[in-house]
Amino acid sequence: MKSFRKTLTVNVPARMDFVNITGDVETALAESGIQEGLCLVNAMHITASVFINDDESGLHEDYRRWLEKLAPFSPSPDVYHHNRTGEDNGDAHHKRQIMGREVVVAVTDGKLDFGTWERIFYGEFDGNRPKRLLIKIIGE
Numbered sequence: 625m626k627s628f629r630k631t632l633t634v635n636v637p638a639r640m641d642f643v644n645i646t647g648d649v650e651t652a653l654a655e656s657g658i659q660e661g662l663c664l665v666n667a668m669h670i671t672a673s674v675f676i677n678d679d680e681s682g683l684h685e686d687y688r689r690w691l692e693k694l695a696p697f698s699p700s701p702d703v704y705h706h707n708r709t710g711e712d713n714g715d716a717h718h719k720r721q722i723m724g725r726e727v728v729v730a731v732t733d734g735k736l737d738f739g740t741w742e743r744i745f746y747g748e749f750d751g752n753r754p755k756r757l758l759i760k761i762i763g764e
Contacts, residue, residue, distance in 0.1 A: 661763015
């Protein structure tokens with residue numbers, strides 16, 4: 625069995641945004657030479673997410689609004705105890721927990737084995753600084 629590892633660096637200028645990284649993952653898969661196996665993609669930061677869904681702007685706006693209702697941004701230590709450490713990103717940790725850390729996609733015939741509308745996204749919840757993503761592909 626072969627194993628391939630690649631990291632990507634993402635720097636989102638907004639506090640919260642979603643970036644389609646499907647092309648980057650497909651490029652890594654091509655570089656790996658793996659035809660059958662599994663591809664893991666995960667955010668290596670606790671205020672960011674990787675998830676699979678449709679690349680539709682209305683859906684992404686719905687996510688933004690929904691996440692802000694569930695965990696609204698507030699730098700106040702009265703709202704998030706985490707902010708008592710000097711941070712202001714307590715909300716970002718909650719948003720990441722909701723949206724998830726990673727995805728695993730089957731690799732079949734050298735391609736990501738997606739459903740019709742599935743794409744891979746990086747979710748940023750505490751932007752304005754570089755963050756890493758891990759792509760790990762195993763198989764033959």
